[in-house]
Amino acid sequence: MARKRKGRDISGWLIVDKPAGMTSTAVVNKVRWSLEAKKAGHAGTLDPEATGLLAVALGEATKTVPYITDALKAYSFVVRWGQATNTDDTEGEIIAESDKRPSDDEIKEALHGFVGDIQQVPPQFSAVKIDGERAYKRARDGEEMDIAARPLYVDELLLIDRPNADTAVLEMTCGKGGYVRSIARDLGNTLGCHGHVLTLRRLWSGPFTLDDAITIEQVDALARTPDLDAFIKPLELGLTDLPELRATHEGATRLKNGNPGMVIASNVEYGDECWASLDGKPLAVGRYKAGELHPSRVFNLD
Template identity: 60%
Template sequence: MARKKGREIHGWLIVDKPAGVGSTDVVSKVRWALDAKKAGHAGTLDPDATGVLAIALGEATKTVPILTDALKAYDFTVNWGAETSSDDASGEVVKTSDVRPTEAAIRAALSGFIGDIMQVPPSVSAVRVDGARAYDLAREGEVVELAARPLWVESLELLATTEHTADLRMVCGKGGYVRSIARDLGRSLGCLGHVDHLRRIWSGPFGAEDGIAFDRIDRANQVEIEAALLPLQSALVDLPQMQATEIGEIRILNGNPGQVLGHAEFGAEVWVSRNDRALCIGRYMGGEVQPSRVFNLG
């Protein structure tokens, strides 16, 4: 008997992820609740983290790289005085310090974490080492030395502070680890630190206000979930939009360069639509777009 493949559903569902649930678990539950054929997410959140988790359904999965590269914002609390094995409150304390930073010292240190920085991911992370996930190796007791990676930090600001904690907001690019920021900030201040609470407040064009609560994701609430779906092109707002001609639409849907109307720099990545229907992402070649990802929306 052939396995049921699921329904063709296209678009984005923004979930307000609670603590204690893995990102892949959220994707699986969304796919099950909607009986969707295909689903994926655009940026992992740690199990203990909360906030915006953008779930792509169907053809929207072809836009995931666009959202993955977009800026994201996080609110988080750093606890001073201890460094942990996971760089957050779930790990074992490995070092302690009686030093506590002043507000002035924290503000002065933040400038060293803005702009182009190099960041070593937490040892308990999804980074692959010789084909294995770092967190799996850590669970097996292996000591993993992870290489530093570049990260763009748009901004890092202090929101509030107490003697033992600091509340911060960071806007950063792809591949940012808030836990690493907390660890490295604590080291730079000589007091050590780890993340206590972490919440992603927005990811690209999607904010927490767009999110549906995780506990509402159930087949009994399928109509409510579908009403919360955002169109595929919601993830493409940072790309120039082009309008295909009638002949251009036919050619683009067949994977060929197609005539478009609109303005963009030659060679720029754009997205193309016709009659409010998204057709593709591609390169503008002066009057035509060469598609790189074509949307088969039926």
């Protein structure tokens, strides 16, 4: 018999402003312990030295993580011109240098080539798998890999500030799977001057913003007290991009058991992905078909 996981049956989202020097996994583990939660996960890794919004899903909210992962997200980052590193950030060794520094107009012109549907090669030091092994593990052994380019949708990429000739502050809004370090690297190569990321901060992700966030210091101070529960956001915020359907009472009973259930729908089409609720309580995510929701994920919130 499998061991029953200890902890509280608590569901929802805790939005954390991750500090530099802490892994995303360490943040999740701290949140799970602090809330005594049975289950927790995050919706999109941040590099250890990156800061900003990390959405931590608790309990049944972990079933909505893919919808936050797939949503648009925004980053503010500083690029250092004139140097390339083997990690594409300050953690690595300098592997190339240039005396050239781009003008503001040259940067703005180059940014156009990084907007829309682009192809992006992840950094050598990244979590992508190469022949079943994480790229960063092979890179640490000195291996240089041929990593295939991957599609990325960039909604917006703007020059925000130019503190000095060596640096530029950029903001990017993009879809799933974007590597800001790759943007800095490729932008530097396009401008003929090299580049890497100095600092990186996630500003928002899907429906969550830094205005929703709690600091790690606050998590520590309120750990294992009811005051920390007050910061938990509702599970259904992870479903903001999906239409909400109202289930009938009979339909709700069927949906809870994993069966198609009758819903009241408007402005949705056959086959649309939606979520159903009863009295404001999330029941399931699924596909709408002929007056019923056919569930793919069922929430056990009783």
